[in-house]
Amino acid sequence: MKDDRRVEALLRELAPQVIGLLVRRHGQFDACEDAVQEALLSAAQQWPEQGIPDSPKSWLATVASRRLVDEWRSESARRRREENSATLDLPGPGQPSTVSSSDDTLTVLFLCCHPSLSAPSQLALTLRAVGGLTTGEIATAFLVPESTLAQRISRAKQTIKKAGAEFVLPPRAELDERLRVVLQVLYLIFNEGYTTSGGPDLHRADLTAEAIRLTRLLRRLMPAEDEVTGLLALMLLTDARRAARATEDGALIPLADQDRSRWNAETIAEGVELVSRALEAGPVGPYQLQAAIAAVHDEAATTKETDWPQILALYDVLEKVSPGPVVTLNRAVAVAEVHGPEAGLELLGTLDDDTRMSQTHRLDSVRGHLLELAGDTGAAREAYLRAAEKTASEPEKQYLTLRAERLS
Template identity: 90%
Template sequence: MKDDRQVEGLLRELAPQVIGLLVRKHGQFDACEDAVQEALLSAAQQWPVQGIPDSPKSWLATVASRRLVDEWRSESARRRREENSALMEPAGAGATATVSGSDDTLTVLFLCCHPSLSAPSQLALTLRAVGGLTTGEIANAFLVPESTLAQRISRAKQTIKKAGAEFVLPPAAELAERLRVVLQVLYLIFNEGYTTSGGPDLHRADLTAEAIRLTRLLRRLMPDEDEVTGLLALMLLTDARRAARAGDDGSLVPLAEQDRSRWNAEMIAEGVSLVSGALEAGPVGPYQVQAAIAAVHDEAPTATGTDWSQILALYDVLEKVSPGPVVTLNRAVAVAEVNGPEAGLELLATLDDDSRMNQTHRLDSVRGHLLELAGGTGAAREAYLRAAAKTASEPEKQYLTRRAERLG
């Protein structure tokens, strides 16, 4: 089992590096990525039995290159290559943005988060090409058929080709905006793992771990980007509570009722250190502020000992830095804790006509909580039931239903 985990970790680390080697040599990201996936599968089957080769990266590159050559020998592939000869050619080094410590992994990550792709396509392609996950593993994580996920990845690579994307880092003028997309994709991967959007599981530890691993890698490649550090801190400070977030039966345990002795003190200490350093470095971004909020929660010895005034002040900053309905929703909870549930409900009412909140259960869930605090038992029960009807997560549905039943 230990050898299997060692092989799995090594393959995930090497996957984007080998893709980079092949694309720089042959061009055509789509074909190279497919070939590397086949090489990874072969390695996953052979290495645990035969042992890890002396040069695993070279082994993967050799096997993937053979797969690529075999594919290109076919007449149909030759015709496709002629038709698409101008697409995905490696660009000269002079076109790349200068990033200290950058390597092909960073280039692959930015390419997978190309702005021409939809968010689901960015997620899937990032997890496969950079995370080294198989199509089946990604499909299981997002509760879709493997064939659907495979088509999504195939369409994503074709979209990148049609967009004329080159295998280089974005120009310096575009780097900040493209980095924002990369961070958003990594955060979405983490969130899907921490609060699974559908199915019987409350969380997917494999996805949260992969999001943290990739964000650590991104920070190593871009150490001067404080928002990368902020995102890593936010993930660590949030994931530190995961063990206490579920009961023995897998049921959801809300933050206020969690056994804080089960929180991961090592992760909290690292997260606090990271966000403290990032906040001292210069202008703050949304991930840094969210990490600071998470740190206040994690450092409170008890739920009643939480410094809600500080949290509200941080949400005031976050609303200025990155306004949006989710920020308002979370800020309403802090407002209720500081100024009373009626004040929180008044703020929530500003979201009633926001179309972005129509498809989520979060608004009704928070409204039910604040109505319960305000003594509106009947209205709270109705809000919980509306929220339960909207969520596809079985643990959340059960939790909300129980809250409603408790109110009669």
């Protein structure tokens, strides 16, 4: 089992490197990505039994390249096939590897988050090409049929091809905007893992772990980007509470009721150190501010000791830096804690006509909480029930329904 985990970790690390290597040699991201996926599957089957080869990256590149040759040999365009085959230069038995030691992971990550792709396609392609997950694993994570996920990935690769995307990092003028998309994709992966959007499980630890791993990798590749550090800190400070978020039978435990002794102190310490370093470095971005808010929550020994005025001050800055309905929703909770539930409800009212909030249960959930604090139990019950109807997460539905029943 230990060897299996070692192999899995190594394959996830090498997957984007080998894709980058093949794309640089041959172009055709779609064909190279498919070939690498087949090589990863072969390695996952062989390495635990036969041992990890001396040069695992070279092994994967060789197997994937041969798959490309087999594919091209089956095509009718002989000239193109022969030209591609001539460039392979595969190492034979006993020959030294010619695989480059360069790491194209960052380029692959930016390509998977190409702006021509929809958010679901970016998520799926990033998890497969950069995360090394199989199509089946990704489909399970997002509760969709494997065939549907496979079609999504195939369309994403064709979209990249049609867009004429080159296998290079974006120019400096475009880098900040493209990095914003990359960070958003990684954060979406984390959020889906931390609170699944549907199904019987409250969270998926495999997705949160993968999002943290990829963000650590991105930070290693772009150490000067403070928002990357901020996002990693935010993930760690949030994930540190995971063990206390649910009962043994999977029922949701809200933040205020969690046993804080079960929070991961080591992870919190790392997150606090990271966000402190990022905030001192220069201009403050939204992920740094969200991480700072998470740090205030995590450093409070008890719920009553939470520094809500500081949290509200941070939300005030966040709303100026990165305004949006989710920020307003969360700020309303802080407003209620500092100025009373009526003030929080007044701020929530500004979101009633925001179409971006119409499909989510969170507005009604927060409204129910604030109405309950204000003593309007009838309206709170109705809000909880509306929220329960809108969520596809079974633990959240159960929690909201129980809250409503207690107010009957």
